[in-house]
Amino acid sequence: MIKKVDDFARLDVFREFRSGKPEAIFAQNKTPEQLVKIVEAFLGCKDSVLITRLNDEQIKALKSNFKDVHVNEIGKVAVVGKRAKELNEGGIECVGKIAIFTAGTSDIPVAEEAYTTARFLGLEVLKFYDVGIACLYRLLEPLKKVKEEDVDVIIAIAGMEGALPSVLAGLVDVPIIAVPTSIGYGVNLDGLTPLFSMLLSCPSGVAVVNIDNGFGASVFAYLIVKRRKA
Template sequence: MIVAELRKLLENVKNGHVEIENALEQLKNLPYKDIGIAKIDYHRELRNGYPEVIYCQGKDIGHIQQIVQDMLRRGNNILATRAEKDVYEAVKKICPEAEYHELARMITVKRKEVPVPDTYIAVVTGGTADIPVAEEAVVTAQMLGNKVERVYDVGVAGLHRLLGNLDIITSAKVIIAVAGMEGALASVVGGLVDKPVLAVPTSIGYGANFHGLAALLCMLNSCASGVAVMNIDNGFGAGYMASMINKL
C-alpha cells in the first residue's frame, strides 16, 4: 500500500500536480503525523479504504481544531462524530465550508467526490426517538460514498407500517435496523429479507430498558439469521460497516 501511494505521489510530481517541497512533506507524514496532542493516521485510507474519523466527545475543542486544521492540508473529506454545536462553531472558524448535521451530531467537510455504487443502504427505525442514532448511520454512509434510503417510525407496535415499506427495504443491499425499547425490529426485519441486517440498539426506553441494554440483549438473541449487532447507539459503526458491505 505504501508503494502504491509512493507511485501515485511520484506521478503527481512528474506531471507537475505536486511541488517537490510538498511531496517531501507528504512523504515525511505518510504513515502518520504526530502533532503533539494526536497522532493522525494518514495511512488509514490506504489500509482500510476510508480516512480516519474524528471522535469529538471528551476531546478539548482546541485539540479538535488542531486535528481538523492538519487534516485539511491533506485535502481529504473530514467526518467528525459526537460533535456538539459549540464544537461545530469552533471548527467553522477554521473551515467555513464545514457542515453540521444536528440530529446526527456530526460535522462533515467534503473536499473530494467518492465513487457511489448503484446499490443502496436502507436505514430503518422503530420509532421517531431512534432517528438521531439512525441519522448518524445515514451521514456516515453518505460521506463514505453510498446512496441511502430512510424508512423511519415503522416499529413492531404497528407492523403494517413496516410491511407497507417492504419494497424499499428488500431492494437494499444491506439494511440497518435501529430500535430501542425491546429492540424487536431487527428480528422482524431479519425474518423478512435475504440481505444482511445490521442491528443498532438505542438507549431509548423506560427503566427496565437499562439505557439500551435490554434492546442489545434482545438483538444478540435474535432468532432471525443474518442479523449482526452493533454497540448501543453506535450509528457510526453501522454506517461504516454497511458501506463496506454495499461496496463489496
C-alpha cells in the first residue's frame, strides 16, 4: 500500500509486513513543513516512526508539532509516537543484543545514528567508543564484555584506514557489520579508503554497509537477530 502526501511523498506503509523492516524517513533536504506532513501521514498508519539525518530546524519542528518525540541530538535522528514514549521512559522489550564499537570519538555521530535505530527496532545495545587499533589494549575489556553478554552482532564503525572491523573479526565468533566513516585526513577520501579497506578484510565474517550509514548497519543487525531468535 502506498500513501501519498500531497505531491512530494509516497509512503511505503506495508514495508515492515513485506520485508521485515519498517520504512524510515530520510530528512535530509526536506523542509520542516514537508517533514511534519510526512510524519503525520505515517502516524495515521503506524504508531511510531524513525527519522534520520535531521537538522536543527527540523528537530525544532518535530518537538513543536508532536507530543511524544525522542531525539538523539548527536546522531541527528529522532523517533516520534509510541516508541518515542517508550524510549523516553525506558520501557522497551528487547528482542536481542548488539554491540557498537567506534574506532574514535569522531565516529560517534554515526554510532549514535546506529544506536537510536537499534533501540527503535527493539535491540539492547552495548556501546564501546574510542577503542580503535592505535591502542589495541583498549579492546580487551570490551571484548570480554561481548563474550559475557552473549552479543548477537557487532557493529564496528571506523574512519581513517578502517582497520577496526578486521581486527574484531579475527577475535570474536559473531557477525561483524562494518561502517566506514568520512572521518580522516586527505587520502581518507571522505570515507572511500576505509570502505575499500573493509571490503578487503582478510578475516571472514565481515559485511560492509555504505559510508556513514549507521542506520543501515542497525537494520542489518536487526534482521540477523530476528533470524537467530526465530
